[in-house]
Amino acid sequence: MNRVTFFSICASAGFLLYILEMVRRRKLREEYSILWLFGSAVILVLSLKKDWLDSLARAVGIVYPPSFLFLVGILFILLILIHFSIAISKLHQMNKKMAQEIALMKEKAMDGASGDPSNGP
Amino acid sequence: MEIQPDMPIVILPAYQEERSIGGLVRSLRERYPYDVLVVNDGSTDRTSETAREAGAIVLDLPCNLGIGGAVQTGFQYARDRGYGVVVRIDGDGQHEIDDIPKVLEPILAARADAVIGSRFLGETEYRGSIPRIFGIRFFRFLVNVTTGYRVTDPTSGFFAINRRLVEFYSDHYPSDYPEVDAYILMHRLKARTVEVPVRMYDRAEGKSSITAFRAMYYMVKVTLSYLINCIRRFR
Numbered sequence: 001m002n003r004v005t006f007f008s009i010c011a012s013a014g015f016l017l018y019i020l021e022m023v024r025r026r027k028l029r030e031e032y033s034i035l036w037l038f039g040s041a042v043i044l045v046l047s048l049k050k051d052w053l054d055s056l057a058r059a060v061g062i063v064y065p066p067s068f069l070f071l072v073g074i075l076f077i078l079l080i081l082i083h084f085s086i087a088i089s090k091l092h093q094m095n096k097k098m099a100q101e102i103a104l105m106k107e108k109a110m111d112g113a114s115g116d117p118s119n120g121p
Numbered sequence: 122m123e124i125q126p127d128m129p130i131v132i133l134p135a136y137q138e139e140r141s142i143g144g145l146v147r148s149l150r151e152r153y154p155y156d157v158l159v160v161n162d163g164s165t166d167r168t169s170e171t172a173r174e175a176g177a178i179v180l181d182l183p184c185n186l187g188i189g190g191a192v193q194t195g196f197q198y199a200r201d202r203g204y205g206v207v208v209r210i211d212g213d214g215q216h217e218i219d220d221i222p223k224v225l226e227p228i229l230a231a232r233a234d235a236v237i238g239s240r241f242l243g244e245t246e247y248r249g250s251i252p253r254i255f256g257i258r259f260f261r262f263l264v265n266v267t268t269g270y271r272v273t274d275p276t277s278g279f280f281a282i283n284r285r286l287v288e289f290y291s292d293h294y295p296s297d298y299p300e301v302d303a304y305i306l307m308h309r310l311k312a313r314t315v316e317v318p319v320r321m322y323d324r325a326e327g328k329s330s331i332t333a334f335r336a337m338y339y340m341v342k343v344t345l346s347y348l349i350n351c352i353r354r355f356r
Contacts, residue, residue: 096186096296100194103160103180104201 004066008047016040035083039076043069127205129225129281130156132195133177134188135212139166142212146175149218158198159212162191168212188278189299197291208281216279217320224281227315234286234312235303237272238279238319249323252336259340260301263347268308272316275301279319286312293355298343305350 019036022028028036046053046069057068131149135142142159149157159172163185173179180194192209199207206228210216220238227233249257260275278300282290289310295302307314 095184096190099182099184099186100190100197103182103194104198107178107180107198 005047005050008066008069009044012040012044012047016044032083032087035076035080039073039080042072042076046072125205126203126284127229128155128203129206129208129229130158130199130202130204131208131210131221132158132160132192132199133172133210133212134160134162134191134195135164135168135172136162136185136188136191137164137166137168138212139164139168139171141214142168142177143171143175145212145214145218146172146177150176152218153221155208156204158195160191160195160198162186162188187297189294189296192299193290193294196287196294199287200291204287205284206281207287210279215321215323217322220279220317220319223317223319224279227317228281228283232313233315234283234310235307235314236281237274237277237314237316238321239274239277239316240319240321241273242316243318252333256336256340260343263344264301264304267347267351268304270304270308270314272304272314274316275304277319277321279321286310295346295350298339301343302347302350305347306355309350309355 016037019028019033019040023030023033046056050065053065053068057063057065060068062068062071131153133142133145146157146159149155157177158180159168159177160180161169161172161182163182169179169181178198180198182191182194186194195209196207206225208221208224210218210221216238224236224238227236257274257276261272264270264272264275276298280300286307289306290303293306304314
C-alpha cells in the first residue's frame with residue numbers, strides 16, 4: 001500500500017467517524033449529515049478499492065487516479081454548499097415570517113391592553 | 122370601530138426616522154381621516170415612540186427586515202384588520218402627502234387595482250443622480266418590454282393598492298427593492314395599473330446610501346429576481 005492510499009484511507013475513515021460521532025451527540029442534525037457521510041464513504045471505498053478508482057479514473061480520462069478522488073471530493077463539497085444555501089434561504093424565509101408575526105402580535109397585545117375594548121377585531 | 126370595506130390605511134415603513142416621522146404622522150392625521158400605520162423596521166432610535174405619540178398605529182419588527190419585508194408586514198396588518206385600500210409612502214418625507222387623494226382616487230372609483238405615483242409625469246422638480254436616472258431608465262425599459270404596461274417611474278415607492286393586491290402581497294412580496302418586482306407580480310395577476318403625477322423631493326437628511334457598488338448590486342439583484350418572477354409559480 002503506497003503512502004497516498006494510506007493517507008486517503010485514514011483521512012476519509014477519520015472523517016466518517018467524526019461525522020457519525022457528531023450526529024450521535026446531536027451536534028449535527030441527521031438531514032445535514034447525509035451528504036457528508038455519503039461523500040466520505042465514497043472516498044473511503046475508492047481509497048480501499050484501488051482498481052475501482054483506477055478504472056473510474058480511466059473511464060473519465062484522468063491519468064493520475066488520485067486526482068479522481070479530488071474531483072469526487074470537490075463535487076461533494078459543491079453539493080454540500082448548495083445544500084447550505086438552500087437551507088439558509090429557508091431559514092431566512094422562516095425568520096422573516098416570525099419577525100412579522102411577532103410585530104403583528106405585539107401590536108395586537110398592546111391594542112388589547114390599552115385603548116378601548118371595542119377597537120379590536 | 123368597524124372598518125369599512127373601502128377604508129384606506131396609510132403605511133409608512135420607517136428605519137431610524139425619529140426626526141421626520143413624528144411631523145409626518147401628525148400632518149397625515151390632521152389632513153386625512155385615515156389610519157396611519159408606521160412599520161418600524163428594527164430602528165434603534167425613538168422612531169417607534171415618536172410615531173406612536175403622533176397618533177400612528179405602530180408595528181415594531183424585532184429585527185431589520187429591509188424595506189420589502191417591512192412594507193409586507195403592513196400589508197398583512199391591513200389584510201388581517203380588513204382595510205380595503207393601502208396607500209404606501211416613504212417615512213422620510215420624500216413624498217408629498219397632498220398628492221394622496223390623487224393616488225387614491227382611481228382605486229376608490231374602482232378604475233384601477235394599483236395606482237403608482239410617478240415623479241416623471243407632469244411638471245417635475247425631481248433631479249436624481251446620473252446612476253439613479255440610468256437605473257430608472259433601465260427598469261422602465263425592462264418593465265415596459267415584459268409587461269406591456271406604460272410605466273414612467275418603476276421604482277416609485279408612493280402607491281396605492283386595493284384589497285386584492287394587499288392579500289396577494291401579504292404572501293408574496295420581494296424582500297428588498299420590491300417596487301420593480303411588483304410590476305411583474307401585478308402583470309401576472311392581470312392587475313390594472315395607473316400612474317398619476319406626484320411630487321417627490323430629494324432626501325432632506327443627506328444619507329442616501331447609493332454607492333457605486335450598491336447601485337450595481339441593486340441592478341443585478343432586481344433584474345434577476347424580476348426575471349425569476351416571470352417564470353415562477355405562485356400558489
